[in-house]
Amino acid sequence: MTIRNPDMIIHLLRSKKVVKFEEIQNALESASRTTTFRYLKHVQYVRSYNYNGCYYTSWDPTLFDRWGLYSYGDIYFSRDGKLDKTVIRLVCESGAGLTQRELQDLLKVRVQVLLLEGLRHKKICREKVGGFYLYFHNDPTIMESQLQARVTSLPSETKNFLQIDSHNVIKVLLVLIRQPGSRPAEVVRALRGHTPPITMVQVVDIFDRYSLEEIGKKKGSTVS
Known part of the structure; x- marks a missing residue:
């Protein structure tokens, strides 16, 4: 034997x-x-x-491609092994966050339940941008970078749908005057507790529209 x-x-x-x-x-x-x-x-x-x-x-x-994926016919493998770990990794490694549709196109399977589980366990974050949900890294600094990249890449007609409240612009500017050089994530933290709340998407869009990256390094601003 x-x-x-x-x-x-x-x-x-x-x-x-x-x-x-x-x-x-x-x-x-x-x-x-x-x-x-x-x-x-x-x-x-x-x-x-x-x-x-x-x-x-x-x-x-x-065997694995740049996404860490490998397929043999309609059989799919990931370097992470399990699908839930793969979804979290892809979201966290993405340069500009990922939508549910983008993930499904990449993985060829449904991911909605796994995304919701990731949110519930605070492994990833979600923000609504241009009318659809985007999933980001749970680290505020990395999320900020991903969100900025996504907002910058949006077509101008889509950006116009992102509502900019003049009161929010003023609040953001006041934070930057008091704390020069603050990043969007730091501005969001400084404005926590305000009613209505100001989201990361709104702050990033304000930074992008009014080129606020350098404010605090210069005297005054040119927002009008």
């Missing part, structure tokens, strides 16, 4: 691009699920994030 060992799984994964769990069990001479998972702990592999994770492939960093 052949003695089971992890090399049986390694040989199988090297012989085929992707395999099902049942094939791994057969390679281990009809091992039980518990036994199969025990041997898998000694093998470098990644499971598909679709098809309920029933497909396996050998771990190979060179």
